[in-house]
Amino acid sequence: MSTKPPRRAPLEVLGPGLVTGAADDDPSGIGTYSQVGAQFGYGLAWTMFFGFPLLASIQAICARIGATTGKGIAQNLRQHYPPAVLRVVVLMLLVANVINLGADLGAMGAVLALMLPGPVLLFTVLFGVVSVALEVFVSYARYQQILKWTTLSLFAYVAVVFVADVPLAEAARSTLVPSFTFDREHAMALVAIFGTTISPYLFFWQAGQEVEEQHRRHIKPLHVSPRRAGAELKRIRTDTxxxxxxxxxxxxxxxxxxxxxxxxxxxxxxxxxxxAAQALRPIAGDFAFALFATGIIGTGLLAVPILAGSAAYAVSETFDWVEGLDRKPREAKAFYGVIALATTGGVALNFIGIDPMKALYWAAVVNGLLAPPLMVVTMLIARNRKVMGNLAISSGLEFGGWLSTAVMFAVAGVFLLS
Known part of the structure; x- marks a missing residue:
């Protein structure tokens, strides 16, 4: 009798990796990429092409940690590393996530006010309430499907390119051939791009979602059932x-x-x-404006719950609380409480007069400075056989992970020097 697991439909293979990747293009990321395109034209497009393997490597490693150990990043830190390391990491993550939440919610409110005249702060509050309500009261299986389908909103930006007059040869050359001017403006843009793209909240979310997937499918962590490892690691690789x-x-x-x-x-x-959306209207027309603005709201609805959720995973794992979106609210009150408090904190930032672009800037700074040391700890977990057993990462993935870590240290160094 065959023990080969049943084949999963193509869309079922795509889950935590797809949602995590789409959440990376949140409103703050859209603001960063828009500024880079507006300021430098096609000059820094190559960062997307060459940054892809860096992010894919570290996210695949985080997913493998969650799937192999059945525990998230913070829980592994708590069990295998000094308490001070965990406290510093989680505190910095919370600060960065709340600032990011505030910037994203504020951007969503401002964009909706362009499309539907009304008070920006009211729209901001409503987006926060909707996001929390979906996470708390919708079942995990349905919520995962909502997140997965929300990723389609990102195609709005693909459509914008097709209604704009793009010089294809120049755009392709800038994407494939790196060029860089060593001045303050380019250095800060590079920090902003990588700080926005490789963010710690993505590490915590994808690892946590792999654990959620095990609960949903009623399967054991891979270190307990290594016979499933081949198929599961292939799924993780494809998904990521x-x-x-x-x-x-x-x-x-x-x-x-x-x-x-x-x-x-x-x-x-x-x-x-x-x-950025408003500036497109007189240049590329109302249709391009509508696509761009709708994409900001759609990606915000995707990213805000993930920012709040990753904070909840980290805090709950730190204090060993019951956690998980598959839990009923009464079973994981503290977990859902952190989601509500983090989102409320983000909303509150919009009421105290903080400049939204400064908020985005400092969120990118904290993310950029937190990512390198956290990536080092993540790599140490992933190659530690006491933690991962015989499923410690391969030499190829280890090389990709350390290369990503080195690049982020270099980016942090550029920021500190500039």
Missing amino acids: LVGMGFSHLVALFIIIATAATLHAHGVTDIASPAE
């Missing part, structure tokens, strides 16, 4: 490559779209994602 590829492709299209429209018409300074 597709998800991170989708993320980088959309980011590339945002840079190309804003380079072909805003930069080409002398608009080189964008203060917010909403301003």
